[in-house]
Structures are given as structure tokens and as C-alpha cells.
Amino acid sequence: MRKIYAAVKNSRFGMLALFGIVYMAISTLLRIVLLISSWEVSKTTFGGLGQIFFIGTFYDVVFCIYVSVFFSFLLLFLPQALYRSKVYKYTTFLFAFLLLYGAYCVTFAEWLFWNEFNTRFNFISIDYLMYTDEVARNVYESYPVLPIFVGLFLASALTFAMLKPALVGILQVREKFSGRLTFAASIFTLALCSYLFVGQSLRGLSDNNYINELGSNGPYQFVAAFRNNTLDYKTFYPQGSEAELSRRLKESVGKKNNEGALFDISRDVVPTKNTEKLNVILISVESLSAEFLTRFGQKEDITPFMDQMFEKGLFFTNFYATGTRTTRGLESITLSLPPTPGRSLVKRPDNAKIYNLGKVFKDNGYDVAFLYGGRGFFDNMNAFFSGNGYRTVDQSDLNADEITFENAWGVADEDIYRRAIAEANVSYAAGKPFFYHIMTTSNHRPYTYPEGKIDIPSGTGRSGGVKYTDYALRQLITSSEKQKWYNDTVFVIVADHCAAVAGRAELPVERYHIPLLIYSPGHINAQTVNKLSGQIDIAPTLLALLGIRYESHFFGQDILSDTFQERALISNYQRLGVYENDELTILAPVKQMTVIKDPLHNEQSIPADPKNGNVLETMALYQGADFILKRRLNRWKEVEVKDTGRRYL
Known part of the structure; x- marks a missing residue:
């Protein structure tokens, strides 16, 4: 583990690990908030708590792996001189802040969605993308939007300030292409395995639907709903004579x-x-x-x-x-x-x-x-x-x-x-x-x-x-x-x-x-x-x-x-x-x-x-x-x- 930690710390890809940890912390905090808000109706047992956080963390990791694929291409092929330049440094700072702000906004959206439907993102969230005016007006009329978004901005700024020293260190590393290729290949392999072997079955293990929903990852479910917004009855459902x-x-x-x-x-x-x-x-x-x-x-x-x-x-x-x-x-x-x-x-x-x-x-x-x-x-x-x-x-x-x-x-x-x-x-x-x-x-x-x-x-x-x-x-x-x-x-x-x-x-x-x-x-x-x-x-x-x-x-x-x-x-x-x-x-x-x-x-x-x-x-x-x-x-x-x-x- 120490060797892996040292290798990640001294790699460009340490940036992905850093943001993955932050995202999982935010996702876990959201999961706790949703659990508390649904505690009385969910009637969650001790075993259910374990399932919520174990399976939920697993889906968080899978989502992070998928997101990392795009950035892995950039980190793999970006020339060393450009990687260590001031232009890339400040571009990274700006993008990092926007990424954090986006993560907090999505978390807020998940809370709104749960508050309305008691589920993670699903088909309904896909439908709402088509009617942004009605949905945006509804949110604006239902919640104190300006204070909320200011609060999310401040939370993003504080999180960025905490991450900045680590980011500065990662932006100074020198790494051979062979080392970068090892990390990129690992991420691509994990993403492929996730695509082939990870589906919806894990989030359906419990008879308690609240446990299944709390043990899910919202953005992951959003993508799954987008991919599967129609189901062929003959292919997916039991058939009789x-x-x-x-x-x-x-x-x-x-x-x-x-x-x-x-x-x-x-x-x-x-x-x-x-x-x-x-x-x-x-x-x-x-x-x-x-x-x-x-x-x-x-x-x-x-x-x-x-x-x-x-x-x-x-x-x-x-x-x-x-x-x-x-x-x-x-x-x-x-x-x-x-x-x-x-x-x-x-x-x-x-x-x-x-x-x-x-x-x-x-x-x-x-x-x-x-x-x-x-x-x-x-x-x-x-x-x-x-x-x-x-x-x-x-x-x-x-x-x-x-x-x-x-x-x-x-x-x-x-x-x-x-x-x-x-x-x-x-x-x-x-x-x-x-x-x-x-x-x-x-x-x-x-x-x-x-x-x-x-x-x-x-x-x-x-x-x-x-x-x-x-x-x-x-x-x-x-x-x-x-x-x-x-x-x-x-x-x-x-x-x-x-x-x-x-x-x-x-x-x-x-x-x-x-x-x-x-x-x-x-x-x-x-x-x-x-x-x-x-x-x-x-x-x-x-x-x-x-x-x-x-x-x-x-x-x-x-x-x-x-x-x-x-x-x-x-x-x-x-x-x-x-x-x-x-x-x-x-x-x-x-x-x-x-x-x-x-x-x-x-x-x-x-x-x-x-x-x-x-x-x-x-x-x-x-x-x-x-x-x-x-x-x-x-x-x-x-x-x-x-x-x-x-x-x-």
C-alpha cells in the first residue's frame, strides 16, 4: 500500500485520486443526509446501514473510474513542458474550482430530487432535462436559490483552498511516459471491467427500496437511466404461451x-x-x-x-x-x-x-x-x-x-x-x-x-x-x-x-x-x-x-x-x-x-x-x-x- 501511495503521490494521476477522494466524501455526506431525512420511513436495520454504505461506496468508486477515463487521456499525452507551465497550472486551478462547484451543485440537485421523489436520479430526471424552464422556475419559486448557490460557491472555494497545496505539488512532478501509461492502462482496464460486469443488480439486493436507493450513486443512476430509457418487453420480461x-x-x-x-x-x-x-x-x-x-x-x-x-x-x-x-x-x-x-x-x-x-x-x-x-x-x-x-x-x-x-x-x-x-x-x-x-x-x-x-x-x-x-x-x-x-x-x-x-x-x-x-x-x-x-x-x-x-x-x-x-x-x-x-x-x-x-x-x-x-x-x-x-x-x-x-x- 505504501508503494502504491508513493507512486500515486508522485504521478500526474494523483490529481484524479485527490478529486476522487473529495467526491466520495461529498457523496458519503449526501448519503448520510438522505438517510437521516428518511430514517423514520425507511426503518433501516444495522445490516441495512452496512449495505447502504458498502454498496454506495462501491458505486461511487465506479462512477469516479468512468469520469477518470477522459482525464486519463489528457494526463497521458500532455507534454511535460506544457504540464509544468503557468498556463496549464492556472487552467487546472480554474477547472478544479469549477469541477468542485459542479459537484456541489449536482449534490444539491440530488437532494432536491430526493425531497420530491425519495429516489436517486432516474427516468424522471432525464425527462426534466427537456423542460428546463419549468423545472428552473419551480426550483426558484420553491427554495431560496440565491443564498443556496452562494453557499455552494463558498463551499467550493473553501474546498479548493484546502486542496490547492496538494495540487501545486502534483503539478510539479516529473513522470516518464511509461509510468503514465501504467496508470492510464489501469484506469482503462477498471472502466472496461466496470462496464462489462457492474450493472444494477447490486442495488436491488434488499427488499427495502430505501436501502437500495440510498446505496446508489446519483450521477451513475442518471447515466444508467439515460442509456435504458426504454426496455423491450420481450427481451427483459417473463414470457408465457x-x-x-x-x-x-x-x-x-x-x-x-x-x-x-x-x-x-x-x-x-x-x-x-x-x-x-x-x-x-x-x-x-x-x-x-x-x-x-x-x-x-x-x-x-x-x-x-x-x-x-x-x-x-x-x-x-x-x-x-x-x-x-x-x-x-x-x-x-x-x-x-x-x-x-x-x-x-x-x-x-x-x-x-x-x-x-x-x-x-x-x-x-x-x-x-x-x-x-x-x-x-x-x-x-x-x-x-x-x-x-x-x-x-x-x-x-x-x-x-x-x-x-x-x-x-x-x-x-x-x-x-x-x-x-x-x-x-x-x-x-x-x-x-x-x-x-x-x-x-x-x-x-x-x-x-x-x-x-x-x-x-x-x-x-x-x-x-x-x-x-x-x-x-x-x-x-x-x-x-x-x-x-x-x-x-x-x-x-x-x-x-x-x-x-x-x-x-x-x-x-x-x-x-x-x-x-x-x-x-x-x-x-x-x-x-x-x-x-x-x-x-x-x-x-x-x-x-x-x-x-x-x-x-x-x-x-x-x-x-x-x-x-x-x-x-x-x-x-x-x-x-x-x-x-x-x-x-x-x-x-x-x-x-x-x-x-x-x-x-x-x-x-x-x-x-x-x-x-x-x-x-x-x-x-x-x-x-x-x-x-x-x-x-x-x-x-x-x-x-x-x-x-x-x-x-
Whole structure:
């Protein structure tokens, strides 16, 4: 060890070792901070602590090795005269300071990301790179940015001052090319071995997801997410007999006699009742976890209006979100389709002309629109909905006098609701029923909203965001009651996803629990429904209530039907689950299948029996979705009308 230390000390490559040690110290400090902030929920054991720091340090070293490859080329081939020159010396000082400042800024970004998602960098961080304006404004509005960056600058300056004497010494060394080649070759070899043999398996050893995340390296995970932002289902996930799984899927969705081609679930849905064409306003509420509602144990009384509404409408208490992002919720609600690995279809190319809820309404003569309180280019929302037959209305379509408040994510919920009412009045005047899907933004960090609306000051936290969301919904219903179309309108209120999705388990079921309310006093009786169900069931349930006949390619079922099969699909970017019969079956990359018994009270997974009924049901849903999407079985040939322009001024 002494010989190695002496060799490194007397080598140009000692610079890499020096910065590697500093980076690992910063990374370890961050790991400690994140662990402390998550201590109560992570329930980490002594063995878990060892795993966090041992595996975490290992990934830190691997990341340092990768970063060192680029600098190794420079240190290997830089001529001795230039290496010892003043120009190189001061260039090195400047670059060293910037490197330190960058490391501290990335560490701060990791803390922000953990504070929001309770995970290290992942697919979401990649997505955020595309929307720097919204993300930067959100950070600026949520945190004291200037003092923080000044503090990071001072920390970088102090660290540089401590390293400067060692840097000066390293810049004076004389080293033969053969010695430099030995160090460079060692780094290249280690990098190659890391690339070939180090993957994600080590960070998945624990059943406690907090331990796995804390034992990771953020920048390493960022690069891994960038490389693997799509996963081919057939390559990475368990496969079953196509004939058997196709039969099961058709049976699950109610297609009789196993007719048609493999996984062809197209069918004619005939309603059991006929009704007049009722209007529909479907509201996807940002991050409305069930736990925020008094009905599910919330003690702060921040949802007084919704609590009243639940007693007057069709209220689903055992309802679950499909995913962890807005786009996944929109995908499930609109397409009634299981999630597939990686990004939601909303964000993928070639995502137009898919059979969807809006198409059913459009085929029945409805005015169909998607209204978003933010900018529709975010998460590709406008492109997705316009490509699937919807008109789109977003923040950019609102006139200045229509906007009373806006933040990084969009206008206040009240503003987009007022626009929806105005759009509805135009459709009503034209004698046309309407289906409007509204996506809200106010219940999102920085939780800012118009002052004077509720008794919680704007920008003070999640409780205020939820209470303003509740207030704005009250204004929507109250204003709608004054409109001529109100008595013939159905309101659907559902969350896009939960506010916090991380947990100890791979797929913490309780973090997917959301409310669903279908409200139309003149047409739908008040009732509480306790059946286990999820977002893909909204479309068929709503259409059954309205008595609409349609060609269905939906995976969901009518929750109110006597033949409804209780289950809920939940997922993250890589793990695909079905919660059914008090078991959570999970499919994961490298063809893994696990089961968690009683997942609301237990986190321990066991290997799945591939012949088990729940497992086969899970495989049928997800393998079927992949098969259908790849072969474009759920596409229609033509978009009858594609109008994305503004109608109301």
C-alpha cells in the first residue's frame, strides 16, 4: 500500500485520486443526509446501514473510474513542458474550482430530487432535462436559490483552498511516459471491467427500496437511466404461451369464445340501458393522494368540499393509480391500457390514432377537448391528445384577462376551470354535447395559488396546495350549477397519481391509492363502491353509465358490472404489477417474477409460481399490451377531424 501511495503521490494521476477522494466524501455526506431525512420511513436495520454504505461506496468508486477515463487521456499525452507551465497550472486551478462547484451543485440537485421523489436520479430526471424552464422556475419559486448557490460557491472555494497545496505539488512532478501509461492502462482496464460486469443488480439486493436507493450513486443512476430509457418487453420480461395468455386476456376483458387473432380484444360493447347524450367533464387532479382526504383519515380538514361531494356521488374507495407520473395517469385514463416499461405512451413517438375514450365520444357527436392549466408542450401532452382526436387548450391559449395567477407549472386551477365553462357554453349554444378532460396544476410544488382564497398562505406547503385544489373544485361546481347544461352533465374527479410514490417496497401499494368520484345528481345515484379497481377501468365504467355503444379495445372493465374482476394495475418505470386477491404480482427486468402476500402490511417478496392464476393474469395483461402496441392492433385508420385550433376567445 505504501508503494502504491508513493507512486500515486508522485504521478500526474494523483490529481484524479485527490478529486476522487473529495467526491466520495461529498457523496458519503449526501448519503448520510438522505438517510437521516428518511430514517423514520425507511426503518433501516444495522445490516441495512452496512449495505447502504458498502454498496454506495462501491458505486461511487465506479462512477469516479468512468469520469477518470477522459482525464486519463489528457494526463497521458500532455507534454511535460506544457504540464509544468503557468498556463496549464492556472487552467487546472480554474477547472478544479469549477469541477468542485459542479459537484456541489449536482449534490444539491440530488437532494432536491430526493425531497420530491425519495429516489436517486432516474427516468424522471432525464425527462426534466427537456423542460428546463419549468423545472428552473419551480426550483426558484420553491427554495431560496440565491443564498443556496452562494453557499455552494463558498463551499467550493473553501474546498479548493484546502486542496490547492496538494495540487501545486502534483503539478510539479516529473513522470516518464511509461509510468503514465501504467496508470492510464489501469484506469482503462477498471472502466472496461466496470462496464462489462457492474450493472444494477447490486442495488436491488434488499427488499427495502430505501436501502437500495440510498446505496446508489446519483450521477451513475442518471447515466444508467439515460442509456435504458426504454426496455423491450420481450427481451427483459417473463414470457408465457401467447395462445394461453391471449385466451386469458380475452376472457378477462369479456370477449366471448376466444374469437379473433392473438390478443385481438376488439369487441362490440352493447349497453344494458339507453340514455340521452350527457355532457362529461373529467378532471385529472394533480397529485391527489387518498391520504389527503378526511374520508381516508386526514385530520387537517383540508378537503371539506370533496368530503361533501363523496356523499352525493358515486364514490370509489378502493381505487388505485397506475403509475407515478402525470403522463402515466393520462395514458391509463385515456387509453384504458396497461403501462409498458419505460416512458408513458404520451411521451413516445408514433402515439397517434390509438383507440381512446375521446374517440368514442367523438364518434357519438361530442365536442372533445383536452384542457391543461400548464403549457401543453410539457410532457408532449398537446401532441398526444391532438394526435388522438382531441382539441387542445392550454395556458398559451388563455387571454391575459383570463389568467388571475400563474407559477412555474401553469395557471391557477380556477382559471382553467373558467375556460372550461366558457368552452362548454359554446358547445351548448351549438347544440353539441361535450366531453372535456381537464388536467390541473395547482397541487404541485411550489404550492402557490391566489392569496385570500383559503386560510393557508400560498407557498407554505402541500396542505395549502390540497386545500386550494378543493376550493377550486367548489368554484367549478358552483359556477357550473348556474349554467344551462349543468343538469345534463357528469363530473368525474380522479387523481393522476399520488403525491409521494416511494416506499420500502418495490411497488408500495398504499402509495398508489387515489379517489374516484362520478357525480351527476340528476342521473347517477349516490353510492359507495368498495371494489378493488384502477384507472384503466374509468373509461368502460363511464361509458356504461352513459349507455353508449362502442367498439372497445380497452383493457379495463365496468366496475359496476356483476362480472367485474377486482384487481388494480400499478407500476413504475421498470416494475409492472397487478394487485389482486390480496397479492401483488410483480414482473421486472431480467425476466423476474415475484409475489408479495398482503402488500398493504408486508414488504417481503417471494419467487412467483409461473403456473399461479394471478401470475398468469399479470403476464396476460402486460404481454398482451406489448403485443398489441407493437402490432398496432389498437389503432384506427383515419382521424375523422383533427382540429387543434382555438374556438373560444
